[in-house]
Each structure stands twice: as C-alpha cells, then as structure tokens.
Amino acid sequence: MVTGELKNRIDGLWEIFWTGGLTNPLDVIEQITYLMFIRDLDDSDNLRAKESAMLGLPFTSVFADEVTLGDRKIDGRQLKWSVFRDFPAGRMYSVMQEWVFPFIKNLHGDKNSAYSKYMDDAIFKLPTPLMLSKVVDALDEIYKLMNENQSSDVRGDVYEYLLSKIASAGVNGQFRTPRHITRMMVELTDPKADDVIADPACGTSGFLVSAAEYLKENRKQEIFFDREKKDHYMNRMFHGYDMDRTMLRIGAMNMMTHGIDNPFIEYRDSLSDQNPDKDKYSLILANPPFKGSLDAEIVSQDLLKVCKTKKTELLFLALFLRMLRVGGRCACIVPDGVLFGSSTAHKAIRKALIEENRLEAVISMPSGVFKPYAGVSTGILIFTKTGHGGTDKVWFYDMQADGYSLDDKRSPVAENDIPDIIKRFRNLASPSGRGGDAEGGDGEGARKRTEKSFFVPKDEIVGNDYDLSINKYKQTEYKPVEYPPTGEIMAELRSLEAEIKTAMDELETMLEEKN
Numbered sequence: 001m002v003t004g005e006l007k008n009r010i011d012g013l014w015e016i017f018w019t020g021g022l023t024n025p026l027d028v029i030e031q032i033t034y035l036m037f038i039r040d041l042d043d044s045d046n047l048r049a050k051e052s053a054m055l056g057l058p059f060t061s062v063f064a065d066e067v068t069l070g071d072r073k074i075d076g077r078q079l080k081w082s083v084f085r086d087f088p089a090g091r092m093y094s095v096m097q098e099w100v101f102p103f104i105k106n107l108h109g110d111k112n113s114a115y116s117k118y119m120d121d122a123i124f125k126l127p128t129p130l131m132l133s134k135v136v137d138a139l140d141e142i143y144k145l146m147n148e149n150q151s152s153d154v155r156g157d158v159y160e161y162l163l164s165k166i167a168s169a170g171v172n173g174q175f176r177t178p179r180h181i182t183r184m185m186v187e188l189t190d191p192k193a194d195d196v197i198a199d200p201a202c203g204t205s206g207f208l209v210s211a212a213e214y215l216k217e218n219r220k221q222e223i224f225f226d227r228e229k230k231d232h233y234m235n236r237m238f239h240g241y242d243m244d245r246t247m248l249r250i251g252a253m254n255m256m257t258h259g260i261d262n263p264f265i266e267y268r269d270s271l272s273d274q275n276p277d278k279d280k281y282s283l284i285l286a287n288p289p290f291k292g293s294l295d296a297e298i299v300s301q302d303l304l305k306v307c308k309t310k311k312t313e314l315l316f317l318a319l320f321l322r323m324l325r326v327g328g329r330c331a332c333i334v335p336d337g338v339l340f341g342s343s344t345a346h347k348a349i350r351k352a353l354i355e356e357n358r359l360e361a362v363i364s365m366p367s368g369v370f371k372p373y374a375g376v377s378t379g380i381l382i383f384t385k386t387g388h389g390g391t392d393k394v395w396f397y398d399m400q401a402d403g404y405s406l407d408d409k410r411s412p413v414a415e416n417d418i419p420d421i422i423k424r425f426r427n428l429a430s431p432s433g434r435g436g437d438a439e440g441g442d443g444e445g446a447r448k449r450t451e452k453s454f455f456v457p458k459d460e461i462v463g464n465d466y467d468l469s470i471n472k473y474k475q476t477e478y479k480p481v482e483y484p485p486t487g488e489i490m491a492e493l494r495s496l497e498a499e500i501k502t503a504m505d506e507l508e509t510m511l512e513e514k515n
Contacts, residue, residue, distance in 0.1 A: 006145045006154075010161055013138040020131040026246050027125060029162055033253045034122050035139055038100060042081040062107070069102050079103050085136050092136070093129035121245065159257045163204050163250070176203065177287045177333065180403060181369060182210040184418050185285055185331040188361075188382060188425050191215055193222045193229050195237065198281040200270035200288070200319060202240030205251035207285035209258050212238065216259070234261040239281070241268035271315050272298040279325045287333040288316035290376065306352055309345035313338050317349050317381075321357065324385040336364075336377040340469035350466035354458060358390035359383045361425060363397045364470040368406025379468075382425075394461060395428055395444060396470050397421055397453040417452065424453055450477040 017028045045061055052059035063076035077083055084095045101124045126132045146154045163176060191197060191211050199207045215223060215233065223229045238260060242248050248265055255263035268275055290313050299315060306318035313334055320330045338346065339362065353359045363380040370376060384390070401415035428444060447454045456473045464472055483489075 006142065006149065006158070007161065009138065009142050009145060010158065013135065013142065014165060016131065016134045016138060020134075021127055022125060025165055026250075029165070029250055030246055031125055031135075032139075032162060033250055034101075034104070034124070035135065036253070036257075038104060039081045039139065039143065041104070045080075046082075067103060069099060069106075074099060085140065089129035089133040093126075093132050096126075096132060097124050155257045159254050160209075163206075163254065177206055178369065178402075178404075179206065179210070180418065181333075181365075182206045182285070183214075184422065185333075185380060186210045186214045187422050188380075189283055189285065189329050189331045190426075191283055193219050193226075194232070195282045196239070196280065197237055197283045197285065198239040198241075198277075198323060199284070199286050200241050200268075200275070200323065201286055201316065202242050202251050202265065203244075203247050203287075205238075205240050205254045205263070205265065207287070208238045208240050208251075208260075208263065209254055211283075211285060212255070212258055212260055236264070238263045240265045241270050241275070243267065243269050269298065270319060271300060271303065271312065273300050275300065275319075277323045278302075279323075281323050282325055282328045284320050284324060284328070284330040284332065286316070286320070286330075288313060290335045307345040307348040309343070311345065314345050314349050317353070321352065321385055326385055326387055328385050329382070330385070331380060331382045333365075333378050333380055336379060336469065338381075338468075339379055340467050340472070342465070347466055350468060353381070353383055354391045354394075354461060354466055355389055357383055357386050359394050359468075360428070361395045361397070362468050362470065363399055363421060365399050366402070366406050368410075369402055371406065371408050371410060379470075381468075391458050393455045393457050394468070395425070395453065395455055396473060397424070398470050398474060400452070420452070449473060449475040 013032070014028065017023075017031070022028055022031065041062065045063060049059050049061060061076070063080050065076060066073045067076040067079060078095060079100050084092050084100070087095060101122055105120055105122055126135065142158065146158060160179065186207070191214055193215065197208060197211050199205070202208060212233075223233050238255065240248075240251055240255075240263065242251065242265075245267060248267055252263060252265040255265065300319075302322055303315050303318040306321070307314050309315065317332070317334070317338070320332060324330060338349070341347075359381070361380070361382040363382075365378050365380065367375050367377040369378065397417075399417045399421060401413065401417050403412060403416035403418060404410045405413050424444060444453060445455055454473070460473070461467065
C-alpha cells in the first residue's frame with residue numbers, strides 16, 4: 001500500500017496534470033504510463049550495459065550514436081531521460097514531442113523492448129513546456145522514493161494507486177474491480193503454476209495482476225526455481241483482451257510493473273467471431289461489462305446457440321464456458337439479474353452451468369461494493385467446466401460486509417466477511433466440509449439457512465427454474481420480542497410526566513425570581 005510521502009508525491013503529480021488542464025483520469029494515467037516507459041527504457045538500457053560489461057559481452061544500446069527518425073538523423077543520447085531532463089523547459093518539450101515520442105512509437109521492431117508494442121499509437125498530450133518540466137521533476141522524486149522503499153512490489157503499488165484514481169465508469173459499463181475483491185476471487189480459485197489464465201474483459205488487468213501476485217507469494221519456489229515454469233509465468237500464463245486501447249495500454253503497463261516480462265494483452269472483441277479461443281484456458285477470472293453497446297450481428301454464433309440474447313453479461317458466461325478447457329475453473333462477477341432473470345436466455349445459461357457443468361458457489365455481494373463507480377447489486381459465480389454435469393449441491397454465501405463502508409467514501413471498517421468466505425470455501429473440498437459430519441458440526445452441510453452460508457440441493461434449484469438468488473433459499477429467523485404489561489408502560493409514562501411537570505415548575509420559579 002502506498003502511504004506517507006510517496007502517496008503525497010503521487011497526489012502532487014496528479015495535481016500538476018489537473019491544474020494544467022488535463023483532467024480526464026484515463027488521459028492522465030496514459031501520459032504517466034508513457035513517461036514511466038521512457039524513464040524505464042533509460043534505466044533498463046543502462047542496466048543491460050553494465051551487465052554486458054561485467055560479463056564481457058557485446059552490447060548495443062537502443063540509444064545508438066545516431067537514431068534515424070523519418071529523414072532525420074539525431075544523436076540518440078538526447079533521447080535518454082537522464083539527458084533531456086536537464087534541458088531548459090522549452091527545449092525539453094520540443095525534444096519530447098518531436099523526437100522521443102516518435103522514437104518510442106517505432107521501437108516495435110526492437111525485439112528487446114517488451115513494452116514497445118503497447119506504445120505504437122502513443123500521443124503526447126501535455127500542453128505546455130512548464131507542465132512537462134514539473135511532471136518530469138515530480139516523477140524523478142517518485143522514482144527516488146520508490147528506490148529507497150524496501151518493498152519488493154513498490155512499483156506495482158504505485159501503479160495500483162494511480163489506477164485507483166479512475167473514479168468514473170466507462171461508456172461500455174467498465175469500472176474497476178476493487179483490489180480486495182479480485183484478491184478474494186483469486187484466493188478462492190487458488191491458481192497453480194501450470195495454469196493458463198485469461199480475462200476476456202481485462203481493463204486494467206487487475207485480475208491478472210492479482211493472480212500473478214498470489215503465485216509469487218504461494219508458489220515462488222515451484223515457479224522461479226524451474227526454468228520452464230518461470231518461462232511459462234513470464235510469457236504464456238497470462239492472457240487479457242479488451243476493446244479499449246487506452247485500457248489495454250494501462251493494463252499491459254500494470255502487468256509489467258508487477259514483474260511480468262511479456263504479458264499477452266491484446267485488442268479483441270471477445271464476443272465476436274474474431275475470438276477463436278476454445279477449450280484453451282484452465283482458469284478465467286473476470287468482471288465483464290454489464291451493459292453498453294453491442295452489435296448483435298458480429299456476436300459469435302457459438303455463443304448465441306447457448307443463449308440467444310443481446311445481454312453482454314449472459315453472452316460472457318457462455319463465452320467463459322467455450323474458452324475453458326475441460327476441468328478449467330472460473331470465478332466471475334455478474335449482476336444480480338443473471339441469478340434470477342426469468343427470460344429464456346437467463347434460464348438457458350443457468351441451466352447450462354448446473355446441468356452441463358459443476359456450479360460450485362454463488363456469493364451474494366452487497367450493493368455498495370462497487371461504489372463510487374456504481375451501486376449495482378452483484379454476485380460471484382464459481383464453476384468448473386466438465387461438459388457432462390456434476391452439480392449435486394450449490395454453496396451460497398450472503399456477504400454483508402467487505403471491510404469497507406458501503407457508501408461512496410468506502411472507509412475501512414471492522415466488519416469483513418471475506419476471510420470467512422475464503423476459509424469456508426476451502427473447507428468445502430473436505431468430506432466434513434460438504435457433508436457436515438465433522439466434530440462440532442462445523443461442516444457447511446450442517447449449517448441452517450438462517451446463517452450466512454449454506455448448501456442448496458440441485459433438485460431444489462431445478463424446481464425453482466434454476467433461480468440462483470440467495471433470497472430464494474435463505475430463511476429469516478424472527479425472534480419474538482417481549483414487551484412489559486400495559487399497566488407497567490402506563491405507570492412509567494405517568495412517572496415521566498410527573499418528572500417533566502416538576503422540572504417545568506422549577507424552571508418557571510427560577511424565571512420569576514430573576515425578573
């Protein structure tokens with residue numbers, strides 16, 4: 001978590017953009033992303049030069065003696081952050097606009113630049129030399145503090161903090177999933193070292209980053225001490241797709257600041273025929289868009305066969321089933337309407353999850369989880385693709401608190417069901433967890449429907465038109481309230497009345513004496 005002086009410096013950087021007239025949060029983060037890339041390019045080039053010198057290997061800098069830009073040849077050293085940062089503001093601005101940005105846009109031919117393909121359509125938007133000078137100085141201070149910080153993931157934390165400032169929903173229903181919710185979903189699915197993980201509506205790549213962090217924390221030796229598994233982790237494990245190029249660029253940078261060398265983050269309309277993926281992934285983590293424009297004519301016919309609809313939230317569920325390989329798991333966020341909608345398409349997708357695959361859990365979340373972005377009521381579905389059924393009972397959990405207030409401020413609070421959700425879900429795998437015959441009756445099967453979590457048999461769900469809303473099955477326990485006899489209440493009222501009369505008399509006497 002970013003705190004103290006580093007947080008203040010980032011807030012100050014944001015203020016520079018705001019007062020300079022660049023107020024769109026996505027534009028600000030995009031420009032910061034470009035500048036971080038330019039600075040990182042200088043640092044990584046210097047590091048590789050030192051390593052090559054130590055090993056006695058030849059090295060060619062990306063900032064060669066002469067760099068060709070169009071029909072001009074310029075001294076490549078002028079493109080280095082460490083050089084142009086000392087130029088006067090006016091000259092630095094022209095170097096950045098006329099040389100540096102064209103330079104990074106043409107780096108895609110450089111195989112050694114992992115970042116380059118995401119900068120191909122970069123546009124420099126800072127309006128004045130003075131603003132650029134202030135931003136460069138502020139970034140230098142932030143990097144200085146990051147280098148002093150002992151945390152191994154301080155760069156990732158800084159970028160996450162920048163992303164938290166995206167405080168408005170996008171035109172296609174995009175909004176950022178809170179980090180603690182993505183982390184909970186990752187913990188529930190427990191990624192493995194050989195997983196192939198995808199998010200078909202990745203946005204800022206929050207789910208992929210969270211999965212990468214989880215693997216780094218829990219399977220570090222298994223991955224990083226095995227050459228093949230490390231190569232898989234760095235180059236082939238993570239796949240993200242989105243239709244917003246700005247979000248793709250930010251998402252790719254987010255992955256790379258968290259140590260993933262070559263994430264597969266690409267532009268793609270996941271619901272269209274341009275998405276050929278089938279039986280490919282072992283884990284899908286997603287919060288797909290719930291609304292927005294959809295061209296029904298380009299939707300893949302495979303998805304329409306599962307549920308004929310224009311609703312993106314239903315089509316994405318059909319897509320997840322197609323993209324998963326047999327045995328693959330999925331944890332995804334859906335609006336409440338998916339759980340109880342009565343249309344043919346709603347029932348069809350729920351039936352497919354229950355009858356043709358193994359639906360494991362439905363977690364109902366309170367409506368304030370996504371504030372201030374949106375106030376929608378949502379749930380989490382966790383299922384495994386089997387292709388031949390396997391659902392015998394479904395675990396429901398009624399999450400009432402997530403560790404933050406459910407208003408627009410989202411301030412930290414003590415109440416938090418997430419640790420209990422993770423603990424109980426992991427316990428489902430044991431016989432006592434599912435059956436309820438453990439000592440002390442701690443198994444989920446023994447829990448009553450008046451509690452936060454309980455099982456519902458498949459037959460009951462089928463009998464309710466595959467309704468998955470928790471309110472359909474949860475029971476409310478009414479405790480009788482005993483009131484004192486009417487005579488006692490009347491006596492107490494008379495006593496209070498007498499006390500009020502005495503006090504009024506005393507006040508009246510005091511006022512008369514004063515006059």
